[in-house]
Amino acid sequence: MNLFGGTISKLESGLNYASLKNKTIAQNIANVDTPNYKAKNVSFEKMLSDAKKSTISATRTDIRHYDFEITQSAPGVYSYENFNYRSNGNGVDMDTEQANLAENTIYYNALVERISSKFNSLNTVIKGGR
Structure with missing residues (x-):
C-alpha cells in the first residue's frame, strides 16, 4: 500500500535536492576569498540524468547467486570552470x-x-478525527 500516492517519497526527493543545494551554496560562501575557487551549483536536470546513468546490475551465472541492482545517485553538482568573478581567479x-x-x-x-x-493528516486519521 502506498500512502498518499507516492507524494511523501517525491517530497523526500525534493528535500534531498534542496539540502544538497544548500550545502553547495554554503561551500561557495565559505570559499568566497579562496583564490582560484570556482563557484558550484546544483542542477535538478543533471541530478536526474546522472541518476538514470548510474545503475549497476549483476549477471547471474549460477542458480545460487543473487540477482541485484545497485543505483548510485551521483549528485548533479557542477562548477563554473571558465568564470572568474575576481582578479584572483x-x-x-x-x-x-x-x-x-x-x-x-523558501523552497x-x-x-x-x-x-x-501530510503527516498531520495521517495522524488525524489514526486518531479517528480527534
Missing part, C-alpha cells in the same frame, strides 16, 4: 549566493511544511 559572487540561499531556504521550508501537513 575566484568565481564566487556573494550577492548571487545569498540570493540563491534565500530562494532555496526547503515549503517542502517541510507540505510533508508536515
Whole structure:
C-alpha cells in the first residue's frame, strides 16, 4: 500500500535536492576569498540524468547467486570552470549566493511544511478525527 500516492517519497526527493543545494551554496560562501575557487551549483536536470546513468546490475551465472541492482545517485553538482568573478581567479559572487540561499531556504521550508501537513493528516486519521 502506498500512502498518499507516492507524494511523501517525491517530497523526500525534493528535500534531498534542496539540502544538497544548500550545502553547495554554503561551500561557495565559505570559499568566497579562496583564490582560484570556482563557484558550484546544483542542477535538478543533471541530478536526474546522472541518476538514470548510474545503475549497476549483476549477471547471474549460477542458480545460487543473487540477482541485484545497485543505483548510485551521483549528485548533479557542477562548477563554473571558465568564470572568474575576481582578479584572483575566484568565481564566487556573494550577492548571487545569498540570493540563491534565500530562494532555496523558501523552497526547503515549503517542502517541510507540505510533508508536515501530510503527516498531520495521517495522524488525524489514526486518531479517528480527534
